[in-house]
Structures are given as C-alpha cells and as structure tokens.
Amino acid sequence: MTVWLRGDHLLRHRGPLSRRPDEPLLLVEAESFARKLPYHPHKLTLVFAAMREFRDAVRESGRTVHYRRAETFADGLAAHLDEHPDDDLVTTEPQTDAARERLRSLVADAGGTVQFVPDERFLCSPDRFDAWASGGRYRHEDFYRFMRRETGYLMDGGDPVGGEWNYDDRNRETPPGEWTPADPPTFDHGETVTETAEWVAETFAGGYDGPPYGGDWADPEPFRWPVTRRQAVRALDHFVTYRLADFGPYQDAMRGEAWAMSHSLLSTSLNLGLLGPEEVIERAIGAYETGDAPLNSVEGFVRQVLGWREFLRHVYRREMPELAGANQLDAQEALPEFYWTGDTDMACLSDVVDGVRKRGYSHHIERLMLLANFGLVYGVEPERLNRWFHAAYVDAFHWVTTPNVVEMGLYGAGVFATKPYAASANYVDKMSDYCSGCPYYKTKTTGEGACPFNALYWEFLDRNEDELRSNHRMGLMYSHVDNKGEEEWAGIRERADEIRTMAREGEL
Known part of the structure; x- marks a missing residue:
C-alpha cells in the first residue's frame, strides 16, 4: 500500500x-x-x-x-x-x-x-456536520456555538468565556492615525523556492489561453509565503506574538499603506496542511490565558478558524455542484477588466487589485466589501467573479472561493447568506482611508465624478426589488428606496448606466 x-x-x-x-x-x-x-x-x-x-x-x-x-x-x-x-x-x-x-x-x-x-485539516467531520445540519437551514452563528461546545474552546463549563459568544461590537474599529501594524513575517527561502519560482515563470507565463490576459496579468513582488512546516510554525509564532492583540478591533479596517494590517496570514499554511486548525486555535487561546492578547481579538480569530472555515467547507461539500453555478439574482455582467489590471480611478479598487497582482492576497474585508461588493452591485455573473478569485489568490481553492464568492459575496444561492452584503461609499469611507485620496466624490450619487458605489448601490436595490424587498433584513434599506422621487431615480439609473459603460470600455 x-x-x-x-x-x-x-x-x-x-x-x-x-x-x-x-x-x-x-x-x-x-x-x-x-x-x-x-x-x-x-x-x-x-x-x-x-x-x-x-x-x-x-x-x-x-x-x-x-x-x-x-x-x-x-x-x-x-x-x-x-x-x-x-x-x-x-x-x-x-x-x-x-x-x-x-x-x-x-x-x-x-x-x-x-x-x-478523513481529511485531518479540519476539526468537524462530515457526519458531525450533517447531524448538526439535519435541523434545517445553515446558520453560521449556530454552528460556531455548536463547535465551541463540542471542542471546549473558549468555554467555561457550559458558558462562553467572558460571558459573550462574540465580540463583533468591539471588532469594527478604525485605527487611530498614529497606529502602525507590525511588519508581516519574512522567510529566508532557499534554492527550492528560487528554482520553483523560475520554473513557474518559464513554464506557465502565457500558458493560459482564455480571456482576458493569459498567464501574464500579475506583477509579482518577491515570493513571501511559508512553504515548509517550520516556516508555517514561525508564521504562527509571529502572528501570536506581534499581531494577534490588534487583530480583533481592526480586523475590518482597510488602509492603503498597510496591506496586511494585523491579519494572521496563515490561510495558505492551513489550506496546505502545514498547520492544523487545533494548533493555531490553541496558540491564540494560550495568548489570551497568559494576558498577551485580549479576548475580543482571540475570539474573533477563533471564529474565523473554528467557525467560518469549517462551516464553508461543509456547505461546499453539501451544496455542490449546484452552488458553483448559482445565480439567484440573475446577474449577467462580464467581469470588468480592472479586476485583472487594476486600471481604475477608484482608489480603493485600484489599490486592492494592485496588491493582488503583487502578492496574490488581500484581507477578508477587502475581498468581501470592495471586490465582491462591487461585483454584486455592478451585476457580475457569480461564476465569473469566482473564477477570478480562484485564479488570483494564493490561498484560494474551489472549496474556499465558491461559498465565499458565489454565496456570501454575490448572494448567488441563498443557502446560508441572509442578505446581500451591498454597501455604498459610506461604508468604504467609514472603514478605510481610501476616499480622501480618490478623484471620485464619496458624497455624490449622481452626476460627473460621483462615486460609482453610490449609484450602483441604489440601482442594485431597485433592480432586485422583487427578490429582496420581502427580506426582513432589508427593511431599512427599502424604506430609503421609498423616500426617493422619480427625478432622483432617473439620475441614479443614468449614472449607473454611465458607470457600466465606463467599466466595459476600461475608463472607470
């Protein structure tokens, strides 16, 4: 054998x-x-x-x-x-x-x-998840609490440590201007990585024949990711020692000059099997128990690994192959070329795509609330954006991107997402420093120079009203829709049409 x-x-x-x-x-x-x-x-x-x-x-x-x-x-x-x-x-x-x-x-x-x-890169077996899911609709929060109880992580008997299951209300802060995150870890890669990188460049440059840019769309910086067990453990040590304490409060924040913020950068090692979920969870909990990291940061990290990662793996397992082609909002737009080139005047998208082209990485809020959010309100066909995420990110595998992009990002199937994560420039401005340096005006919805997110956001709600108005989580949004007059709607639709034309012609 x-x-x-x-x-x-x-x-x-x-x-x-x-x-x-x-x-x-x-x-x-x-x-x-x-x-x-x-x-x-x-x-x-x-x-x-x-x-x-x-x-x-x-x-x-x-x-x-x-x-x-x-x-x-x-x-x-x-x-x-x-x-x-x-x-x-x-x-x-x-x-x-x-x-x-x-x-x-x-x-x-x-x-x-x-x-x-069994695949021991995960903690929840298929049988255990199937038994949990037998009661009906998937709900991540319920699954996360189930896994906390099953594993005993961050539990005090039958209650969560600290008295709360999550600390999301403490984990949506924007860092003060003087805050600087710890530098991401680096590794002294040897001959294997050097030779492999050279072989990849020679063998696969231009080796993809599909649209739009072959195999040469990226603009890579020097390779920076762990490729051995020892390097992955060093990456874990670095995160717990230097970055975990600040991870929680600033995990949703975006800064143009800080591509990694305080995120763990451990997804590649977890997805390859170089690290196990139990060891990264237990290291983080250990930092809380020794007073080296606050509970809100540790719980936020545990939620990502014990909750979200395990949850998506099983949703993918149970909902494929239908999930990959799901498109409940009937979005039909092609993927704008700037996802490959970064060539757009929108400061947020230009910077994030540039980082993807350099490193094959951006953190989860940039993925969800910039890249997927634009695709959602613009109307990109989910399968097209999923294909881009799968190709563009170093930590992407089909089981990772499909539920994250098709369902969470583009509300393509309705199997676990309870609402579309659509947002206007107001969210981007609140959580980032991009808007202050952008030629588009964050406060304008219509007319020349208006931020594309704004008109597309309102036009998205209008276009999908039959599907979304009855959603109880969309009530406040549609109360604002009802307050707009016909003249305002005419301007919104005109601006949305302009934006799509500009995007199709590479002039956004």
Missing part, C-alpha cells in the same frame, strides 16, 4: 502518512492543474514548492517517496502503477462526492485501487 497525498494535503504528523509509518509516499505534480486558470505565479510557486520541500523532508526522514512530475494526474498515476502494478493507494477524502468518484476512476483506469480516509 502507498500513501498518496495531493498537493494541498501536506500533512506529515497527522493523517494517513503518520498512521502508516512503514508505507511509501506518492506525490504527483501535474502541470495541467496550473493551466486550468491564469493562476497568480505566487499561487503556483506556493503549491509546487511546498510539495517539493515536503518530498525532501519526508525523504530525509528515511521514508521512500515516489515523486511523479507529469502533464496530468492520470499520467502520474499511470506511471506509478506501471512500476508498482496493482498497488493499493490510500488518500484523504476530497471535498465532494463527485471529486471522490473522479479520483477513484483515475486510479482504476491506471490499474490500481484507492481508499479514502
């Missing part, structure tokens, strides 16, 4: 590799994966370099590693099974039933068999 680990399941001290210490390891590095989308080069460098570093570390421990570099996974499996006929493979469960059957067929076609074992 051989343990087969896929490139985002690099678990060495847990999972099937640790439970079968005498069996060899198979890794298949398939180039075809990297040609499916115009991936950010840092995403490709991250995955391929992490696989190669993992291979070397396991070999150094004395274990046999079969490392196959092939055009497709099917080719790599066929090459392995040609050399090891009738081998039985064991691998972790993929996220959906369809993916499991696809992997089973690939192995069977190559002449082998495969068995699946």
